[in-house]
Amino acid sequence: MSRAHVIVLGNEKGGSGKSTTAMHLVVALLRQGYRVGSIDLDARQGTLTRYAANRSARAIVLGADRLPLPTHVPVARAETTDLAAAAVEERRRFEAAFDELAATQDYLVIDCAGSDNFLGRLGHAHADTLVTPLNDSFVDLDVLALLDPETLAIQRPGAYAELVWESRKQRALRDRGSIDWIVMRNRLSALDARNKREMGHVLEKLSKRIGFRFAPGFSERVIFRELFLKGLTLLDLAEAEPARQLKLSHVAARQEVRMLLEALKLPQPQALASAS
C-alpha cells in the first residue's frame, strides 16, 4: 500500500510563517489534483484549522470544484498534568490521525506549534520533508545557531537545530527513513539590504554544517495575510475571485509559492506507490 509523502512545517520560533506556508502548500498540491491531508498540531491556537474551516465555508458558496479542500484533522494536546499519561494520550491521538491520512492521501502536511512540545517532536520524527520558514532576522536565526556578535562565526547549533538532529535520529530508528530539511526565508523586505546579505552568508555556512537545503522564500506582502478569513490562498484567486484585478505583486507572490513547491522536489505519488 502506498503511503502519503509527509511534509512538516516546523520552527521553534513562533510567528515565522509555518501555518501560512502550510496552507499554501496544501492548496498548491490540491490544485495539482492530489489528495492532500493536513494535521494541525497547534490545535489550541488553531491557525491552520481556522484557515481550513474558513475555506470549507467558502467552498459551500463557490462549489468544491472551484475550491478543492484538504482532509483536515486537528490534534489537541492532552489535558492532564501527568506528563507520562499525556505522552501516551498524545501519541495515541497523533497516530490515529496520521495512520488514517497517510493511508488515504497522496501528501500529508503537518503544521507544528512555534515551541517545543511532545506533539511537535512526534510530528518532526514522521517527516519526509521538513520545511522551516525563517524570518529574516538574527533574533529568529538564534534557534538555528549561536553566532559570534562581532564576526558572525557559528559557535554552535541552536535549540531547534538540535531538535531536528534528534528527529533525524528518531526517524532513522523508526523506519530507517531520512528527513530532507529545507529552510526558507520568509517576509523578505525590499529594504534592509545589509541584514539580508549577512543573513544569507550565515545561512549558507550553516546549511553545510547542520544539513539543510535552501528554498526561495516569500516576500513581505499584505496579500499573504488578507486571504485568511476567506480561506483562500494566492493560488485560488483566478478560480475563486475571477473579477479581482491581479496586481503585479500578487502575480509575483503566486510565483514565489510555485517556486517554493518546485524547490521542495517532492516525489510524485506514482513514485511513492512504486517505492512502497
Ligand SMILES: Nc1ncnc2c1ncn2[C@@H]1O[C@H](COP(=O)(O)OP(=O)(O)OP(=O)(O)O)[C@@H](O)[C@H]1O
Ligand atoms: N510572507 C508574508 N508576508 C506578510 N505577512 C506574512 C507572511 N508570512 C506570514 N505572514 C503573517 O505573519 C504572521 C505569522 O504567520 P503564521 O501564523 O503563518 O506563523 P506561524 O509560524 O504559524 O506562527 P505560530 O508559531 O504562532 O504558529 C501572520 O500574521 C501572517 O499573516
Ligand SMILES: [Mg+2]
Ligand atoms: Mg502557526
